[in-house]
Amino acid sequence: MSEKHVRLGFLGSPNSGKTTIFNALTGLRAKVGNYPGVTVERREGKLRKSNKNITLIDLPGTYSLQPISSDEEVVSSLLTGHSEGNSVPDGLVLTVDACSIERSLLLVVQALRLGIPLCLTITMMDELKARGGQIDLEKLSSALGIPVVGVVGNKGIGLDKLKNLTQNIEEWQVPILPPPSKTQELSGWIASVLSRGGYEAPEKDRRSDRIDRILLHPFWGSLAFIAVMLFFFQIIFTWAEPAMDAIDFGVNLLQLKVENIVKPGLLRSFLTDGVLAGVGSVIIFLPQITLLFAILAFLEAVGYMARAAFVVDRAMGKIGLEGRAFVALLSSYACAIPGIMAARTVPSPRQRLVTILVAPLMTCSARLPVYTLLISAFIPRDISVGPLGIQGLTLFGLYLGGGVAAFLFAGLIKKFVVKGDDLPFYLELPPYRLPQLKVVARQVWDRASSFLKRAGTIILSVAIILWTLMTFPETDFPDGTPEVLTKKMAIEQSFAGRLGKTIEPVIEPLGFDWKIGIGLIASLAAREVIVATLAQVYAVGGEDESLREAMEKDKNPKTGRKVFTAATVGSMLVFFVFALQCTSTIAVMRRETNSWRWPLFAFSYLLLIAYSASFLTYRIIYAITENSS
Amino acid sequence: MSLIPLSKLGIGKAGTIKRVEDDGVISRRLADLGFLPETLVILSRKAPTGDPLCFELRGSQMCLRRKEASKIWVEVE
Numbered sequence: 072m073s074e075k076h077v078r079l080g081f082l083g084s085p086n087s088g089k090t091t092i093f094n095a096l097t098g099l100r101a102k103v104g105n106y107p108g109v110t111v112e113r114r115e116g117k118l119r120k121s122n123k124n125i126t127l128i129d130l131p132g133t134y135s136l137q138p139i140s141s142d143e144e145v146v147s148s149l150l151t152g153h154s155e156g157n158s159v160p161d162g163l164v165l166t167v168d169a170c171s172i173e174r175s176l177l178l179v180v181q182a183l184r185l186g187i188p189l190c191l192t193i194t195m196m197d198e199l200k201a202r203g204g205q206i207d208l209e210k211l212s213s214a215l216g217i218p219v220v221g222v223v224g225n226k227g228i229g230l231d232k233l234k235n236l237t238q239n240i241e242e243w244q245v246p247i248l249p250p251p252s253k254t255q256e257l258s259g260w261i262a263s264v265l266s267r268g269g270y271e272a273p274e275k276d277r278r279s280d281r282i283d284r285i286l287l288h289p290f291w292g293s294l295a296f297i298a299v300m301l302f303f304f305q306i307i308f309t310w311a312e313p314a315m316d317a318i319d320f321g322v323n324l325l326q327l328k329v330e331n332i333v334k335p336g337l338l339r340s341f342l343t344d345g346v347l348a349g350v351g352s353v354i355i356f357l358p359q360i361t362l363l364f365a366i367l368a369f370l371e372a373v374g375y376m377a378r379a380a381f382v383v384d385r386a387m388g389k390i391g392l393e394g395r396a397f398v399a400l401l402s403s404y405a406c407a408i409p410g411i412m413a414a415r416t417v418p419s420p421r422q423r424l425v426t427i428l429v430a431p432l433m434t435c436s437a438r439l440p441v442y443t444l445l446i447s448a449f450i451p452r453d454i455s456v457g458p459l460g461i462q463g464l465t466l467f468g469l470y471l472g473g474g475v476a477a478f479l480f481a482g483l484i485k486k487f488v489v490k491g492d493d494l495p496f497y498l499e500l501p502p503y504r505l506p507q508l509k510v511v512a513r514q515v516w517d518r519a520s521s522f523l524k525r526a527g528t529i530i531l532s533v534a535i536i537l538w539t540l541m542t543f544p545e546t547d548f549p550d551g552t553p554e555v556l557t558k559k560m561a562i563e564q565s566f567a568g569r570l571g572k573t574i575e576p577v578i579e580p581l582g583f584d585w586k587i588g589i590g591l592i593a594s595l596a597a598r599e600v601i602v603a604t605l606a607q608v609y610a611v612g613g614e615d616e617s618l619r620e621a622m623e624k625d626k627n628p629k630t631g632r633k634v635f636t637a638a639t640v641g642s643m644l645v646f647f648v649f650a651l652q653c654t655s656t657i658a659v660m661r662r663e664t665n666s667w668r669w670p671l672f673a674f675s676y677l678l679l680i681a682y683s684a685s686f687l688t689y690r691i692i693y694a695i696t697e698n699s700s
Numbered sequence: 701m702s703l704i705p706l707s708k709l710g711i712g713k714a715g716t717i718k719r720v721e722d723d724g725v726i727s728r729r730l731a732d733l734g735f736l737p738e739t740l741v742i743l744s745r746k747a748p749t750g751d752p753l754c755f756e757l758r759g760s761q762m763c764l765r766r767k768e769a770s771k772i773w774v775e776v777e
Contacts, residue, residue, distance in 0.1 A: 135732035173758035174734040500761040
């Protein structure tokens with residue numbers, strides 16, 4: 072028996088319920104990937120419990136098949152046979168929300184023009200009835216000349232009928248007359264199809280309207296927006312922490328276990344400081360990614376995400392972005408990794424790229440240990456401006472500085488670097504609906520696993536490369552050398568240590584010495600690593616009091632002055648505000664933009680800004696403190 | 701009966717689209733979203749800052765910025 076392989080495309084506008092049907096038909100085995108060259112997600116799965124070999128392709132939700140962006144071109148070129156390596160689907164299943172069928176028929180018209188066998192699935196029939204509307208699916212089917220099935224995806228209603236239909240695409244009815252080709256005739260054609268389909272428009276969605284009266288109220292709506300965003304921010308910041316601590320603890324435990332089993336030496340160091348630390352640095356992001364996408368998927372499914380974008384759009388418009396970019400930038404305040412991944416919700420490829428490029432400027436939580444160390448050690452505790460201590464003010468200033476810089480550079484990058492046309496802004500406010508746990512869970516799972524698979528491998532390899540740089544070449548120590556000293560000498564002799572010394576002339580204008588240089592190189596793994604590296608270089612066991620003391624006492628052998636002057640500390644803080652010292656962010660950027668070009672650009676422009684700003688800070692503080700002393 | 705741009709419609713007021721300024725990409729997409737001649741549009745609400753605007757048309761709530769909405773001309777009573 073020769074079995075023909077059938078491919079079936081799933082088409083529909085956003086919020087039509089298409090993905091619920093797709094999930095119900097394919098089960099949990101759908102493969103998530105990417106279309107080549109773009110960020111558009113590609114989801115494919117085999118039809119469950121089918122006699123035939125049928126592949127379902129979940130096409131990205133769209134209002135139109137006439138592309139106006141590179142993302143949308145993916146769908147249209149797939150459907151017109153211009154997509155490399157993808158043949159045109161043998162049939163299309165177009166999902167339409169019964170309540171907005173008056174609009175969705177515009178998409179149906181475009182799908183009919185493709186000449187591919189087409190079948191409609193109508194969702195939200197219960198909502199249509201509840202709102203006093205009506206439609207007769209059989210009459211609609213004969214009016215359009217194509218098969219029409221009513222489906223309630225989460226309750227399984229109509230799925231069997233749809234599945235039976237997919238078995239015999241060649242028997243699908245095709246329309247005798249093509250739909251009109253002139254825009255002027257569309258309104259009339261749709262009205263006539265609907266009247267022949269026994270359609271009566273639903274009344275206004277009173278429940279959504281009542282909720283919107285509060286959530287989109289000029290005053291209460293703004294307040295609600297701020298409350299939701301604060302809550303959202305608080306959750307990814309604090310709820311993720313116990314899980315992150317637990318992961319940290321687990322990795323430490325494993326490292327200890329390995330240390331008990333494996334003899335001291337290269338293998339042990341590779342296993343604990345290379346592999347385990349690397350794996351740890353990948354999975355440490357999972358709690359935040361999972362939480363972020365759980366909340367995003369929930370807010371999206373309820374219908375609030377669109378409202379949030381609506382409320383904040385004008386402010387974002389000032390820097391050339393749009394409402395949907397806000398959440399991505401806000402998330403980056405916790406960590407740029409989930410923030411950059413959240414930029415997918417921005418439909419314009421140009422604005423999405425800008426959002427991704429400035430996300431690392433938002434003050435992520437990995438900068439906090441560095442800020443805390445420097446501030447608590449070098450910013451006087453007892454000076455205050457009014458009721459506010461200068462320590463707190465400095466921290467606040469650093470946080471604010473990152474945010475302001477992100478907004479500033481978003482505008483600049485959009486104007487000078489990422490050129491091209493903007494998409495017109497449009498946003499549908501879907502009716503408020505109860506989210507389905509399955510859909511939310513599915514989305515979170517897809518995101519987390521794609522992060523592990525794609526970014527995780529890069530992060531792990533970089534961690535191992537950094538381990539190599541910090542371990543080789545090895546040095547021999549006389550027996551009985553204290554461990555803190557061997558550690559200090561090992562890192563000084565390593566490639567990373569030598570590199571730190573080599574770059575000293577380059578970073579000297581910023582007030583940094585080679586010890587800070589080593590710290591900067593090590594912090595490429597993750598910003599907070601600089602704290603542990605400095606502890607290692609200063610040969611202190613702990614990372615807190617003793618490190619602070621050692622840093623305070625340290626003097627430059629050439630000048631006899633303290634290394635950590637006010638100018639150097641200020642310069643270092645400013646450097647951390649701007650520099651993209653996070654290979655995980657670079658890895659995720661690479662994954663989300665599908666090229667090395669943009670992560671390299673981000674790394675370079677941020678390094679340039681960091682360098683210049685640090686230099687200025689150093690010079691200014693130096694001038695002030697020199698004059699006053 | 702008079703023609704006004706959609707961006708000048710009052711909250712809760714309705715108009716019938718008569719003309720969409722041809723702007724290539726933008727007018728094409730507006731048509732795909734349902735902003736077609738002879739379509740009834742109601743301005744359902746404005747964002748707290750006054751922009752974007754949310755319109756009810758063809759059974760959906762679609763938001764546009766004033767800039768795009770001003771290209772759509774509607775007839776009001």
